[in-house]
Amino acid sequence: MRSPDPEDSDSRRVDPGPTPPAGIDDALTALRQIVGETNVLTDPDAMAGFLTDWTGRYRGAADAVVRPRTTDEVSRVVAECARSGVRICVQGGNTGLVGGSVPPARDGSTNALIVLSTVRMTDIGDVDTVGRCVGAQAGATVGAIDDRAGRSGLAFGIDLASRASATAGGVVSTNAGGTRMIRRGNARSQILGIEAVLADGSVLRRWTSLVKDNVGYDLPSLLAGSEGTLAVITRVLFTLVAPPAVATVAVAAVERVENAVELLGAASSAGLTVEAAELMTEAGVALVADHGHRRPTTAPGPFYVLVELSGTGDIESATTELLGATDGVIDAVLEPAPARALWAGREGHTEAIARSSSTPVVKLDISVPIRALPEAFAELSRVGVDDRFPCRPILFGHIGDGNIHVNLLDVPPEHATEVTESVFGIVTANGGSISAEHGIGRAKVAWTHLGRDATDLATMRTIKAALDPRGLLNPGVLFG
Template identity: 70%
Template sequence: MTDTRGTSFLSDVVAIVGRSHVLTDPDAMAGHLTDWTGRWTGAADAVIRPCTTDEVAAVVAACAAHDVAICVQGGNTGLVGGSVPPIEHAGRRPLVVLSTVRMTDIDEVDTRGRCVGVQAGATIEQIDSRAAEHGLRFPVDLASRDSATAGGVVATNAGGVRMIRHGNTRRQVLGIEAVRADGQVLRRWTSLVKDNVGYDIPGLLAGSEGTLAIVTRVLFRLVAPPVSTIVTVAAVRHVEDCFALIDAMTERGLAVEAAEIMTDAGVELVHEHGVRRPVAAHAPFYTLVEVSGTGDVEAVVIDVLDEADVVDAVLEPGPARDLWAARERHTETIARSSTTPVVKLDVSVPIRALPEALVELAAIADLVDHPCRPILFGHVGDGNIHVNLLDVPEPRAEELTGRVFGIVAANGGSISAEHGIGRAKVAWTHLGRSEVDLATMRAIKAALDPAGRLNPGVLFG
């Protein structure tokens, strides 16, 4: 990689991060070029692994000087191809992957302000463990907590299983440090509860998928965990029964910490792979609800279940990892069970439309003349459905994706609930955004990254 002046870009970045952290060997780079789903594979000239914000800034400045594009990568647990480079960049500018894998520092917890500063490569599990040392909790929780990173959840504005209680990642971001496309460091870092000077830059970068700046550090809000929780899994006949159960618990003064939905097909699949069935009875749907409160929470939950229209139910004191396993093992089990890369579509619909949308999505296999096994699960409390279509022949994946998005749009939903647009959903952004809206986003992108250097092909194509 040598520019028209004859200077070597790779030599410049080696001087910044060290020889061992500039990967050019194909075998060494391979893990950074394919995403978790296996459906998205790209190509890059190098993988660069800086350790500090200053190193990121220097690398980005070198990229600007040599006209090199950058694909930003955290834990690489996304589902839409946003964390890997495009498959082809021949004939275009050179491209590198900038990995935050070495950026794992976590500051001391501010127990009075209930916040903590972390580098972008710190995992959700590491952040939550540090918070727990001080009797606090990180509000964002994902099944991929061991590998999903701070920078990644900010870039995609992840929701996760605690969103019903605490909101999405954007709500947890108090401050941010990021490197702009020109190499300048932007720092908006304050634990103030009220700070209303100008634009909400941290909020803008949350959900921007690395297209506006490279997030290097985040100041996260922390919360006090409940003293104790009760987790219940109930087998129910209708989605509306899930809603009724959640409403009844809320009306009895309980705080809903998480509310999930699974289908019989999904529960059976994880059971076949070694996970204990939460209840013996079969039903079309299963809802997992975790609640907290004062007094005898277990007694209240038992009363609610006795009065509810459920086929069967079980409850355990939190964390109830065996009950949660039925939900959290869905993703890895689905990946192992499909004969082709799973068509994974993270969507949302208005809660009122969830029952009809689930029926329509479950019936999608009947509309096609090729193999397709739908497994649906998600966050029933916020209308988020994880659509998984197994065994779909790769040439038919895009067509089937369009069918799913058509159902979602017809129900007033969004084609992206948690994982962003990435490369996978660019062709369908018009289903959720008007031309004026898209033009406004492009104007912001052009203002902050006029050369289109950051994550080319992501969000806008």
């Protein structure tokens, strides 16, 4: 017997019918009847925030912004767009950094395009404390989901600096990992069920709290990381976790990247659980300090490692002992978790970087094998220094999973492609990936061949063609 579902009526298949495509005016009239007059935006000023991404690098154009409230409304909106041949850009919190959350610029296509925003889809269900899970609409923020879990003594396993605006649908669509990935895994590993609207308006629902349910293809996992190109995610059933009873946060100034890697290995060998592990550089810490955050340690160092540790016994003493036994530690500070002030120094990087660059920041989210982190950091730190044009590299990231956020400030716009290729060349030479958790979006389409061979890309295109044969969902994202 399947779990009861409050929106079972949405599971019916919607047939867009054989009606010939209508003009955009007819389509907008139909969409207003579905979601209400005030939720179809066509005024340029009202639409502006939906057409520009967080970085300011990507701007697009749309005929309207449509804001449905329920899965049923999404289903009817998508069915109407399928009938009318209107393309759809799916948007959550618009915190993406690769241009995937905004529509393309005018490209000469005769097809109309709308932004389908999940901004009104913020419902979060009751927490199942026995099954440790909770259902949330696609527009619910990461922070709101964690708050709901916290009222029941549980926690959401995904955490991001953008927790107040990043949404459930967004983190699943990009398969984000965030700061807790080393302990909890990425978004895909925390999905029990999913509800999504396919390109013809029909509703796909896998919604069960069973941890073992092997019937055919794992469609929720397929949609995770698909960046809105296969379906519009409307609800997600997430697993929840029990937070550690006691944890300690330490920030240590260290001489080398190797010291930070060794610290994590030593922590695990000592029986401690690494809840989070972040790496920062002196350039980044100094920049954040210039914008009002305190320096984490009295003595500076070339690098800083932030580690949150849990376990049994006296965690603070065990962490102090661990730091004392690790080579290359210059200075360190410890605070009981959640240690918001220490975390603020790490989470303040993104805003400080954005405010400090004279041009839109070139933000490249990459990963390399952990063994290659020292060499990769060294090479990436020289981008813009050794090249024929100057720019300022600021690196930070999730050291426990090899994820480096490469931020290049003051890059002349005409050299953005060139500097991107330089970074990706370093990543490829070190056996890494050009996309760790932000997705491909529009920004990295030209370089997907660096991470996927021809057969792999052809297989993905076959899946896209099967689920969205007319290419109406997120045109230009992932495949170009």
